[in-house]
Amino acid sequence: MRISKLCLLMALVTNGYVFAADLALTPWAPNLNAEAVVFLPNASERLAASPRDGLLLVDKNGAERARFDGNFSSLDTRAAGAQVLVASLDNHRQQAVLINLDAAARTFGQPLYLPPRDFPVNGLCLYRDGAANLFVFLVGEEGKGEQWLVGHGATLLDQAQRVRSVPLPPSAQFCQVDDATGQLVVNEDNVGWWAYPAHPEAEVKRTPVALFDNPKRHAGAMALMPGGMVALDPKTAQLHLFQHTGERWQEQSSLALPGLKEPEQLSLNGQQLLVRDDDSGKLYQGTLGWQAKPVAAEPVLPEVAALRQSDPVGRQGDAADDPAIWIHPEQPAKSRVLGTNKKQGLLAYDLDGKLLQELAVGRLNNVDVRPRFKLGQHTVDLAVASNRDHNSLSLFSIDRQSGELREAGEVPTPLKEIYGICLFQPVSGELYAIANGKDGTFLQYRLSAPDGRVQGELVRQFKVDSQPEGCVADDQRQRLFIGEEDVGVWAVDARADQPATLTSVIKVGPQLHADVEGLALYQSDKRDYLVISSQGNDSYLVVDAEPPFAVHGAFRVGLNAAAGIDGASETDGLEVTALNLGGPWSEGLLVVQDGRKRMPEQTQNFKFVPWRDVTRALKLP
Template structure:
């Protein structure tokens, strides 16, 4: 395997030799047969064995409870008086989850993952900030998977596959730090790697420690608060790594005297268990190492989508921006529009079922306004930015059926058209505000007196860098625009007024670049500006009036009962405060999902009841 110069440099930095001292070890339960073990507490151990199954043991090795079978690999998570146990059932060749009641000393009913089409070498558990429980499978030839298996202390009736994960081809061991949401996996002849563990995270890896030395080997590891204990079977050493935020630094190393082939490892506090594969015996010791605890990032509240749209019909980064068309007489017949920037415009019902697909080209952003005079007809209007023609694509919406039809096109001089939003003052005329990647904004008055759409350029202004999202507050004649790496601005929406920019919020601790979709929730009680903070997969809620007070941020997490994954890397979003019936009685939030999981499919849009946002942020 080739290792890049960057990784080799990091390997030299992170794996600098440290003076190794001997770790005092004593045999533990010499007659015990175990392939894997876990230190549960100062008084209890758990082992997995091919002959004795899963065994709960006291500190001296006396059996307290047993679950018969042929098992290897082991990981646990405490949940009150319950211990959630993950192992590999060798007879069935399946991963298994089982509850252990630590107080009653009894095992529960096993939950088996479906048989995989590859050999599973190892597994590990992960609990996220919302108490969802996942298991990672480490397989041969670089195959890895993440499965949702429970919440809190409760296991699901049926596990759900969340995503596949490309792992090193020779990986056997994994561990997850629930605090920093990092999955660590070994690559036998290379070192250890860290991956983001959250199901909505981008698939990427960073080195924990790498080496280019045939006398080294990356084996089992145990994550401890603030760091990791990693086993090198060839040198019979433990390496202690401190996690410093963006990198891992080796603090010291310990030699395991008398062990010829150390293989398995478990650490809980200062207690350590290690197995010598040469004689099959277990040894215990005290790890006198105090790492500096890692400060966890803020835990944002989560809401769940109760519906999701059918996936778009193109691979890759395709879905982009939604809009909500509200039926004037029957709100339950409203539509969610969405752009596929590799194909055209899509229309869904409120359950997310695809109703229409207009293949008109690479549409990026879309917005909707009612009561447009198309010749002698009165229709509702959808307008999208067309990146094929650097134009505005217009669509009529039948006010009874909701059917969309192409209504025409307005050319623009923009070199790379990007975002668009509509503005409709009390006079009823409709304006389209389009922007280009160079920061230019063009405002057009739209009309179609003879049935042919046309756009009159009435204003032009510019920001310093790339914009995209924008939304108009028709009542207050205010336009909000997003400058992706800078923040959000407010400007007068009226065409005959100067385009003086007023800062609403800048990129910083709360708003993470890229600034993407913008939307307004407008009700009789309060108006809010909702922003897609793409850099940390969250959504920020502000007052829509000065001084634009912030009410906090939230994330869209997974909905296990409905089988709907969360949302991440969101481009566009839209919201309405109108009662659309059912779960949408207090309005609806629609967000684009940049990483479709559970199952992995092309991108789509998630539909969230606004009542969930009100609850999560405790909005007034």
């Protein structure tokens, strides 16, 4: 009976103690003084970080081919065309440094230094996202971690930009990122290894790779491979092999490292392995003889970037929620973006994102706008917002010349927890407000102000089975779109005298991820689209606004390094217009709420995106 090589390598576990098969190791480059070594893409060369000799390009036998003088430790690389982007720690300057290496020409480029930090940096690792942005993670003492944007494609930035802080284990020293799955893995010496989402817009959370129930185990350096991880235990001189399966990691086997007293550094290239013994300072090589099963990565969605962003809102936490776009009737460039702060009131911004007005009227959630409302003897534009303090509709007049907002009254509702709001204005000219509550109830009011005081008449009521929020009305086709957060998007007749028969537009599934949040209509002479905030995967779905509601794809709002604007994530509300507002908004404007403000980290805000970029990203007809 033949026994597979893998079976021979599998560790035996008895009463919590691991007995591992030996991994055959041979000394490598005995004269090389290096604290860290990594394989380069061509597999015949290595890069070493030395506290005495600097950064060294060496051949497969350890012979020097090129040098960048200095005192360096910690090392990570990413291939970039014909070049290699290198990250290391400059021990003299106590700063992280990035540098291009042309391995063929055997030359190093100009270094890019991160600013000095206010904490000791123990280690670092690189991450390249699906849009080819290059980041470096810094692992510091006492749980301090940071993510910095350092390049794009094969080009390093002139100046690194701090993206966010990342709370890490207090005794972390090592990290690695799997670019394909966006997983950052960090060690915690006497606890185990943790995985974090690496994308800068991701929620800060961690999941265990392996947590110890054996006091003799320690977590050291690690090396990632497609679908798996090889990790060092420096105290027991063992390698632990992990398979990544969905949300879980499973330890497959362990390998002993004979002759090594304190293995510290680890590098992997396919089955080739390099490890450093910190006790002797010597380097060893071996063949792993194990390969993980690759994990299917999520599809990479196209990205667009915001060209402007609003000033951050004036309240901490989950505050900004829903935008609306008010169009100036004569000078579109003077249009305004309204935004709700559900801890404060209504905000008004110009098209560069500068705050122009604050109306501290309470916890406003959603807002919508329609033009030409008769307020007594005056014609104004009207903004209506859902007021969670009073379970009412808060109304605001908008001066059609100056754009100034003023409070215009309040309409009470019987809703116990008012949530979303949208307006409907058929060609006949009357104006309706459609509000919903967290229990699924929708109330439709006819708004009027014959004596200058706004009043609302309840004209229709209907209900969905679970919590809704976002809604938008197609005035031309008299159709209302509503979002049921965990279910999907429905279409219903917007007319008050018609039955509220629900027609499915799209259900939560592979393309639309709960929660279903903001809804908006892009309406042009050529085509009408429904834009949906797919909050569960930080994306935006574009669907035909007419049956059969064909899906044109999803996109994300990514960072704009040149403008210093981060991407958008966890979006609640959004709004879009197809009108020419001038400049970058000549083909329309998309505004999305950003639930996680990065670069720098501040209170939430709104991102302004040219619609033309969405058209190109999704190749819209």
